[in-house]
Amino acid sequence: MTDQAGSNRTRSGPGFNREGKLQLPPLIFGATSLGNMFRAIDDEEKNDIVAAWIDSGFSPVVIDTAGKYGAGLSLEVIGRELEALEADPNQVFISNKLGWRRTPLVTPEPTFEPGAWVDLKFDAVQDISYDGILRCWEEGNQLLGKFSAQLVSVHDPDEYLAAATDRTDRSRRMDDILGAYRALIELRDAGQVLATGVGAKNWQTIRELSEHCDFDWVMFANSFTIMQHPPALIELMHSLAARGVTLINSALFHGGFLLGGEFFNYRAVDPQDSADAQMLKWREQFQQCCEAHQISPFNAGVAFGRSHPSIRSIALSSSRADRVESHIQSLDSQVPSEFWLEMKHLHLIDPSYPYV
Numbered sequence: 001m002t003d004q005a006g007s008n009r010t011r012s013g014p015g016f017n018r019e020g021k022l023q024l025p026p027l028i029f030g031a032t033s034l035g036n037m038f039r040a041i042d043d044e045e046k047n048d049i050v051a052a053w054i055d056s057g058f059s060p061v062v063i064d065t066a067g068k069y070g071a072g073l074s075l076e077v078i079g080r081e082l083e084a085l086e087a088d089p090n091q092v093f094i095s096n097k098l099g100w101r102r103t104p105l106v107t108p109e110p111t112f113e114p115g116a117w118v119d120l121k122f123d124a125v126q127d128i129s130y131d132g133i134l135r136c137w138e139e140g141n142q143l144l145g146k147f148s149a150q151l152v153s154v155h156d157p158d159e160y161l162a163a164a165t166d167r168t169d170r171s172r173r174m175d176d177i178l179g180a181y182r183a184l185i186e187l188r189d190a191g192q193v194l195a196t197g198v199g200a201k202n203w204q205t206i207r208e209l210s211e212h213c214d215f216d217w218v219m220f221a222n223s224f225t226i227m228q229h230p231p232a233l234i235e236l237m238h239s240l241a242a243r244g245v246t247l248i249n250s251a252l253f254h255g256g257f258l259l260g261g262e263f264f265n266y267r268a269v270d271p272q273d274s275a276d277a278q279m280l281k282w283r284e285q286f287q288q289c290c291e292a293h294q295i296s297p298f299n300a301g302v303a304f305g306r307s308h309p310s311i312r313s314i315a316l317s318s319s320r321a322d323r324v325e326s327h328i329q330s331l332d333s334q335v336p337s338e339f340w341l342e343m344k345h346l347h348l349i350d351p352s353y354p355y356v
Helices: 043-054 073-084 130-144 157-162 167-189 203-210 231-242 274-292 297-305 321-330 337-345
Strands: 027-030 061-066 092-098 100-104 122-126 151-155 195-200 217-221 246-250 311-317
Touching: 027 246, 027 321, 043 061, 043 073, 043 321, 061 073, 073 092, 073 130, 092 130, 100 130, 130 167, 151 157, 151 167, 157 167, 157 195, 157 203, 167 195, 195 203, 195 246, 203 217, 203 231, 217 231, 231 246, 274 297, 274 337, 297 311, 297 321
Parallel strands: 027 061, 027 311, 061 092, 092 151, 151 195, 195 217, 217 246, 246 311
Antiparallel strands: 100 122
16 A cells, blocks of 8 residues: 555566566456356357357466456356366466355346346346455456456455445445555565556546555546547546556447447446447447448457557457457557548547547
8 A cells, every 4th residue: 555646666667668667468358258248158159159269369368357256156167167278377377356256046047236147047246345354356366267367456456335324324435445555555565466556447446445545456447438439538548558557448239229229338228318329329430430440349449449548458258259350450440540540520529639
């Protein structure tokens, strides 16, 4: 922990460059599907997905998961399939976002995120504090079997703070989060994990926590996308990068909404709601623009999500092994400048954004 924005300590060794900055491949593989998010996929498909990650050519292969993903199912599958594939633990970095632990399932459906997870055998409970985060870390490593998490963070601290009932409760919850990070940074400084970071959907929470915690990496989710990219967030990204923090961009399509899905940031879209109607209109214009320039919405979203020079990696998830190669290929997709000009002209992206 630090009382200032960052520290003067330089880390070295595997995973860090000469300046002490965490080095990651351009693509990180998200593992929500292995926890049966929205639909259950069979074990054979899960094996094929993990095999495609290992065969991606990246070194190391970085997998992003969480105890919340399927109440630990994602972690369990990753450990099982990596062992079956005889993957080299030194060539795989696992990012485990901590804050949820398994509990017995005593209701017809899991209670921790109703409607999001399918065919689970366990429920999950939140456990964020100094001791709680260590419990989550230990359980995660148990589920991973012969593998362990090298990148650790507190999962969705923004949602934990947003659940506060009043100012006093929020202050208590912030103390819980800072206590959790004290534990994680102690693990890092003892060499038990490689690096600590933060991932959140609300980038303002990342900004708040970065004033208190010494992060190696930051993962923005549903924040910096082709649809939403506020100037204040871009300023924060510049600031974090200048301090040597590695930036990861995830959830580039707002939970699949930009690609035609019915959910926006994991909630159902209501066409009768005025704000949702505006988003649907944006999506329609975006897809029309993509069609006119013969570019896929997926490749456009990836290109924009990687466009800021401070972004080191993007994280993409897939529930199908045959899509992993297309995700890798999307890193090299070429988007014509005319597309960006039209998107700016239509104010579908900020006309002042300088990197496209």
